[in-house]
Amino acid sequence: MNTDLKQMAIAAKAAAVEMSKASLKQKNGALKALIENLKNHEDAILQENQRDLTLAKSNGLNASLLERLSLANRLKGIIHDIEQVIALPDPVGILCDEQTLPNQLKVAKCSTPIGVLGVIYESRPNVTLDISVLTMKSGNCAILRGGSESFYTNQILVKIIQQSLLEADLPIETIQFITNSDRAQVKKLLQLHESIDLIIPRGGAALQQFCLEHSTIPVITGGIGICHLFVDESADLERSLVVILNAKTQRPSVCNALDTLLVHSSVASIFIPKVVQTLNEKGVIFRLDPKAWDIAREPSCKLAESADWDTEWLSLILGIKVVENLEEAVQHIRMHSTGHSDGILTENHQHAELFIQQVDSAAVYVNASTRFTDGGQFGLGAEVAISTQKIHARGPMGLKELTSYKWIVRGNYQIRN
Amino acid sequence: MNTDLKQMAIAAKAAAVEMSKASLKQKNGALKALIENLKNHEDAILQENQRDLTLAKSNGLNASLLERLSLANRLKGIIHDIEQVIALPDPVGILCDEQTLPNQLKVAKCSTPIGVLGVIYESRPNVTLDISVLTMKSGNCAILRGGSESFYTNQILVKIIQQSLLEADLPIETIQFITNSDRAQVKKLLQLHESIDLIIPRGGAALQQFCLEHSTIPVITGGIGICHLFVDESADLERSLVVILNAKTQRPSVCNALDTLLVHSSVASIFIPKVVQTLNEKGVIFRLDPKAWDIAREPSCKLAESADWDTEWLSLILGIKVVENLEEAVQHIRMHSTGHSDGILTENHQHAELFIQQVDSAAVYVNASTRFTDGGQFGLGAEVAISTQKIHARGPMGLKELTSYKWIVRGNYQIRN
Numbered sequence: 001m002n003t004d005l006k007q008m009a010i011a012a013k014a015a016a017v018e019m020s021k022a023s024l025k026q027k028n029g030a031l032k033a034l035i036e037n038l039k040n041h042e043d044a045i046l047q048e049n050q051r052d053l054t055l056a057k058s059n060g061l062n063a064s065l066l067e068r069l070s071l072a073n074r075l076k077g078i079i080h081d082i083e084q085v086i087a088l089p090d091p092v093g094i095l096c097d098e099q100t101l102p103n104q105l106k107v108a109k110c111s112t113p114i115g116v117l118g119v120i121y122e123s124r125p126n127v128t129l130d131i132s133v134l135t136m137k138s139g140n141c142a143i144l145r146g147g148s149e150s151f152y153t154n155q156i157l158v159k160i161i162q163q164s165l166l167e168a169d170l171p172i173e174t175i176q177f178i179t180n181s182d183r184a185q186v187k188k189l190l191q192l193h194e195s196i197d198l199i200i201p202r203g204g205a206a207l208q209q210f211c212l213e214h215s216t217i218p219v220i221t222g223g224i225g226i227c228h229l230f231v232d233e234s235a236d237l238e239r240s241l242v243v244i245l246n247a248k249t250q251r252p253s254v255c256n257a258l259d260t261l262l263v264h265s266s267v268a269s270i271f272i273p274k275v276v277q278t279l280n281e282k283g284v285i286f287r288l289d290p291k292a293w294d295i296a297r298e299p300s301c302k303l304a305e306s307a308d309w310d311t312e313w314l315s316l317i318l319g320i321k322v323v324e325n326l327e328e329a330v331q332h333i334r335m336h337s338t339g340h341s342d343g344i345l346t347e348n349h350q351h352a353e354l355f356i357q358q359v360d361s362a363a364v365y366v367n368a369s370t371r372f373t374d375g376g377q378f379g380l381g382a383e384v385a386i387s388t389q390k391i392h393a394r395g396p397m398g399l400k401e402l403t404s405y406k407w408i409v410r411g412n413y414q415i416r417n
Numbered sequence: 418m419n420t421d422l423k424q425m426a427i428a429a430k431a432a433a434v435e436m437s438k439a440s441l442k443q444k445n446g447a448l449k450a451l452i453e454n455l456k457n458h459e460d461a462i463l464q465e466n467q468r469d470l471t472l473a474k475s476n477g478l479n480a481s482l483l484e485r486l487s488l489a490n491r492l493k494g495i496i497h498d499i500e501q502v503i504a505l506p507d508p509v510g511i512l513c514d515e516q517t518l519p520n521q522l523k524v525a526k527c528s529t530p531i532g533v534l535g536v537i538y539e540s541r542p543n544v545t546l547d548i549s550v551l552t553m554k555s556g557n558c559a560i561l562r563g564g565s566e567s568f569y570t571n572q573i574l575v576k577i578i579q580q581s582l583l584e585a586d587l588p589i590e591t592i593q594f595i596t597n598s599d600r601a602q603v604k605k606l607l608q609l610h611e612s613i614d615l616i617i618p619r620g621g622a623a624l625q626q627f628c629l630e631h632s633t634i635p636v637i638t639g640g641i642g643i644c645h646l647f648v649d650e651s652a653d654l655e656r657s658l659v660v661i662l663n664a665k666t667q668r669p670s671v672c673n674a675l676d677t678l679l680v681h682s683s684v685a686s687i688f689i690p691k692v693v694q695t696l697n698e699k700g701v702i703f704r705l706d707p708k709a710w711d712i713a714r715e716p717s718c719k720l721a722e723s724a725d726w727d728t729e730w731l732s733l734i735l736g737i738k739v740v741e742n743l744e745e746a747v748q749h750i751r752m753h754s755t756g757h758s759d760g761i762l763t764e765n766h767q768h769a770e771l772f773i774q775q776v777d778s779a780a781v782y783v784n785a786s787t788r789f790t791d792g793g794q795f796g797l798g799a800e801v802a803i804s805t806q807k808i809h810a811r812g813p814m815g816l817k818e819l820t821s822y823k824w825i826v827r828g829n830y831q832i833r834n
Contacts, residue, residue, distance in 0.1 A: 017751075021774060099796060105785055107795055112777070114807050193629065197807050209633075212610065216629040218636070218808040239830035246832035334434075345830075356825055357438060360529070368522055368828030377833070378524055378824070379516060390531050390614050390821035391635040392809040404807035407795070408773055411785030413656035413762075415663035416794070 005188050008176050009195035012116045012141040015173035019139045020113050022170055024090040027137055030168035031086050034133070035079050037160045042075055045160075048152040049125065056123075056149045064253050068124045069149055078129050085133050085381040091399040092139045095408075103414050109405040113139035115197035117402070118189050118217065119384065122203050123147030128157050130382045132175045136165070138402040141174045143189065143196065148181040155179065190215035200385050200397075220397070222362075222387040225255035225340030226312050227370045230262040230329040230355070232346035237271050240345040241278055247369040249282045253314050255386060256341045256363075256373040260309060260319040262329045263292070268322045272296050275320065284316045291322035309336045326351050330358045337361055339388045341370040362388050362395035422605050425593050426612035429533045429558040432588035436556045437530050439587055441507040444554055447585035448503050451550070452496050454577045459492055462577075465569040466542065473540075473566045481670050485541045486567055495546050502550050502798040508816040509556045512825075523827040528820040530556035532614035535606050535634065536801065539620050540564030545571050547799045549578050549592045555819040558591045560606065560613065565598040572596065607632035617802050617814075637814070639779075639804040642672035642757030643729050644787045647746040647772070649763035650681040654688050657762040658695055664786040666699045670731050672803060673758045673780075673790040677726060677736040679746045680709070685739045689713050692737065701733045708739035726753045743768050747775045754778055756805045758787040779805050779812035 038045070049071045056069055071078075091111060098108040117140055121127050128146055135142040146154045154177060162172040178185055190199060193216045200220050201211040208221045229247060231240050247258035263271055272295045276286060280300040287304035288296065308319050309332075323329045326344075333342050343365030344355040352366045363373040373395060375383025380398025387393045393401035455462070466488045473486055488495075508528060515525040534552060536559055538544050545563055552559040563571045571594060579589040595602055607616060610633045617637050618628040625638045646664060648657050664675035680688055689712045693703055697717040704721035705713065725736050726749075740746045743761075750759050760782030761772040769783045780790040790812060792800025797815025804810045810818035 017775075020777070101794070101796065105789060110773075112807075115777075212633045216626075218806065220808075236830065243830050243832055250833055343826075352827075356527075358434075360437070360532075361823065363824040363826060366825075366827045368826055368831045369833050371833040372522060372826060372831070373824070377518070379518065389635065390529075394821055395824045404811055406778060407780040407790070407812045408783075409760075409780060409785055409789060410769075410783045413653065413660050414785045414789070415660055416667055416786050416788040 005178065005185060006192060006195075008143055008173075008178070009116065009192045011173040012143055012176060013195040015171035016113065016115045016141045018171050019136075019141055019174055020092070022139055026168055026170060027090070027139065028086050030136055030164050030170050031082055031133060033164035033167040034161060035082050037164050038075060038079060041156070041160055045075070045153070045156055046071060048156045051152040052150050059149075061149060065123065065149070068122070069153075071125055071153060074126055078126055081130070081376065081382050082133050084376075085137050085399075088137070088381050088399060091137070091403050096405075104412065105414050106410040108408050110408050111403040111405050114402055114404050115140065116195055117142040117384075118145075118192075118196045118199045119143070120145045120186060120189075120199070120201045120203065120207065120211070121147065123149035125150045125153040125157060127202070128154050129161075131384050132161050134382055134384050134399055134402060136170075136174060138399045140402055141176075143176050143178065145178040145186065145189065151179070151181070186210070187214055190217060193217045202385050218392070220385060220387050220392060221389050222340075222385055223255050224312055224338050224388065225257070225373075225386075226259045226310065226336060226338045227256060227340055228260045228262060228333050228337055228342045229258055229370065230323070230326070230333070230344045231264060231267065231271060232326065232344060232348060232351050233264040233266040234347040234351070235267070235345040236347060237267065237274070240271075241274060243345060243367070243369050244275060245279060245282065247371055248279060248284055248318050249316065250369070250371055252316050255312070256370050257314070258318065258370055259311070259313050260321065260336065262321050262323050262332060264329075265291070265322050265324050268292065269295050272320060272322075276300060279318060282316070284318050287317065287319045289321040292320045295322075312338070326354060330355065333359055333361075340386065341365065341373040343368065343370055362386065422595065422602060423609060423612075425560055425590075425595070426533065426609045428590040429560055429593060430612040432590035433530065433532045433558045435588050436553075436558055436591055437509070439556055443585055443587060444507070444556065445503050447553055447581050447587050448499055448550060450581035450584040451578060452499055454581050455492060455496060458573070458577055462492070462570070462573055463488060465573045468569045469567050476566075478566060482540065482566070485539070486570075488542055488570060491543055495543055498547070498793065498799050499550050501793075502554050502816075505554070505798050505816060508554070508820050513822075520831050521829065522831050525825050526822040527825050528822050531819055531821050532557060533612055534559040534801075534819070535562075535609075535613045535616045536560070537562045537603060537606070537616070537618045537620065537624065537628070538564065540566035542567045542570040542574060544619070545574050546578075548801050551799055551801050551816055551819060553582070553587075553591060555816045557819055558593075560593050560595065562595040562603065562606065568596070568598070603627070604631055607634060610634045619802050635809070637802060637804050637809060638806050639757070639802055640672050641729055641755050641805065642674070642790075642803075643676045643727065643753060643755045644673060644757055645677045645679060645750050645754055645759045646675055646787065647679040647740070647743070647750070647761045648681060648684065648688060649743065649761060649765060649768050650683040651764040651768070652684070652762040653764060654684060654691070657688075658691060660762060660784070660786050661692060662696060662699065664788055665696060665701055665735050666733065667786070667788055669733050672729070673787050674731070675735065675787055676728070676730050677738065677753065679738050679740050679749060681746075682708070682739050682741050685709065686712050689737060689739075693717060696735060699733070701735050704734065704736045706738040709737045712739075729755070743771060747772065750776055750778075757803065758782065758790040760785065760787055779803065
């Protein structure tokens with residue numbers, strides 16, 4: 001698989017022509033073959049995954065990263081997700097904005113694949129499958145670069161994916177994988193704008209910034225979430241506590257987990273101690289603004305530093321700040337949110353609407369946990385990424401977000417005056 | 418107006434918060450005020466425009482560029498376009514993909530403004546108005562940098578636009594203009610990703626490449642059209658000739674004008690001489706491939722060099738090439754088109770469908786002139802640019818293409834399992 005990167009991109013572009021013509025039956029055929037092949041090779045996959053895990057452990061990878069790397073007990077869930085994607089309609093060839101102009105020209109937009117995607121991601125082999133499945137179904141091609149810790153797992157997965165494409169008579173270059181772990185490869189990838197249409201970096205801020213600086217290809221950034229919940233004075237406090245507990249502790253290592261809790265001053269003195277007590281029982285520790293600190297000087301709490309409000313914790317830490325009203329909450333969120341997932345807990349309908357209008361994030365919540373921002377949860381089957389920028393796609397990106405469109409104009413030899 | 422660029426961007430970002438909350442009535446109010454102010458200041462505008470024209474003439478600007486710079490006899494048309502935009506519905510706040518999840522969460526996407534646009538364009542002062550009008554109606558803000566030859570015209574237009582915003586109680590920082598003509602300003606603009614959401618460069622390939630290389634903000638490229646028409650063997654040749662004449666000569670200096678004509682070999686010997694004769698009467702000269710050269714060795718013709726097929730003529734030059742079939746035509750277009758506007762002239766329905774499916778351009782035509790690729794023609798009221806890339810927007814960009822969306826999730830204290 002270790003051909004030259006430019007050659008890979010040229011091959012992908014050629015494959016993209018074929019994929020754009022593939023029928024729904026053919027694309028679903030490849031996905032069904034993939035399910036069969038994953039089942040048939042489960043032992044071999046887990047064996048390769050174990051090789052990665054053993055190596056990673058000996059390299060001292062932490063428990064959270066090891067958990068992300070492991071496929072043990074996950075293949076059934078992955079196969080279920082592929083079945084979901086098979087059940088979704090073809091995202092390509094959908095007409096919209098159809099109109100007949102006064103001169104009788106018939107104009108419509110028709111959805112098309114984007115072409116070739118370059119996806120750079122962390123050592124999570126399930127992501128290899130998520131992205132490949134959505135790429136295939138949407139008639140695109142992808143060049144993948146996964147984290148080096150998942151090397152052996154990705155190798156066998158890509159082999160199985162390509163085998164499945166072959167069985168459906170689709171080009172194996174639809175999904176290609178960069179096995180060269182040299183960092184310089186990423187920079188090269190970012191310059192191949194003649195063949196690659198979109199770069200999706202999944203990973204930390206440093207990777208995203210690197211892509212923005214060096215890419216001559218459009219880049220979708222995202223996946224970094226400094227997420228807020230604002231407890232309004234009218235909130236149902238008992239139920240809010242359950243939501244906050246869920247948003248912070250259900251899976252603290254992910255981007256849609258809660259980072260900062262904003263509490264209306266009129267309920268702060270009764271509510272903050274409850275939050276601290278309940279969440280601390282689950283191991284959460286706290287960073288408090290001076291007003292919250294006046295309310296709860298527990299051993300689990302300390303005074304926040306200003307940088308804390310701009311930190312994505314990804315762990316059992318929660319910032320708590322007292323605000324005077326909705327405006328101050330919105331102001332804080334505008335200043336410190338990464339535009340991923342932010343919510344209000346309130347029984348005041350007008351406040352809910354103002355919050356929705358004024359908070360400019362990919363997902364804005366009223367009375368729910370921020371943990372729902374996810375392609376699977378939002379009915380997209382899976383996701384290639386969660387975008388936090390405003391161009392092309394925002395929030396979870398599924399099949400529709402992997403399409404572009406072209407204008408189709410049918411005439412009867414019309415000319416322009 | 419000559420404040421520091423970074424300050425301008427920060428002011429635009431603040432204004433964008435206000436604009437995102439503006440009602441349709443308020444936004445249309447500003448546009449109505451703009452119409453009145455343009456009418457009331459027509460003499461002053463034309464006087465400033467004359468200043469630019471006099472200077473440009475003395476600097477030896479060519480006739481085609483002078484025509485683009487002049488506003489004489491164009492203000493009525495511009496006002497008509499603004500009226501069209503006023504009549505269009507509000508592009509912001511439109512819900513789509515509404516669904517209720519199994520857990521009763523109500524999820525929808527809601528269209529929002531993008532935020533702050535940075536637009537770099539040529540010396541066409543009507544573009545200043547087109548972009549400002551669409552920016553205002555879509556609740557966005559824009560920082561404009563027009564060509565230096567239109568300096569005085571742009572100054573008075575921006576003053577009038579800001580006055581109109583003021584009259585509608587909207588922030589004047591909604592539309593700001595970079596008066597500093599130093600090229601280094603463009604590079605600075607491209608790095609202000611903390612305040613600017615999208616860069617739209619309108620201009621030549623060099624400007625677009627510069628933006629792709631230096632921007633840390635998403636860039637929409639486009640406006641460069643190497644456009645093709647393929648005359649299939651079944652085409653109505655008489656009517657095709659009229660379409661080809663229109664596509665090449667109605668306004669040869671623009672991006673959707675015809676550059677290369679592909680002719681099916683079975684009709685080449687009768688049709689090419691007619692094309693050469695008819696178009697040459699309008700001053701067109703020709704670059705022919707060897708097969709076409711064998712058919713028409715007129716004084717207006719010469720043998721094409723290979724670079725000719727990759728040239729956007731923007732003038733009365735037409736390339737002509739004989740192809741054996743639809744596949745060869747598609748192959749040539751895939752290789753040489755910039756993905757702007759390409760068409761087939763045919764009476765064969767199956768060939769039309771294959772052409773539409775296989776040609777990957779922003780606008781694909783069957784039996785019509787390529788000159789229709791235009792926001793006004795396609796019913797968008799106006800356009801900020803014509804995108805030829807596949808991310809976010811493709812083809813003419815109007816109001817809808819200046820929006821993003823956010824996911825709105827309304828719940829009843831749901832948590833994720």
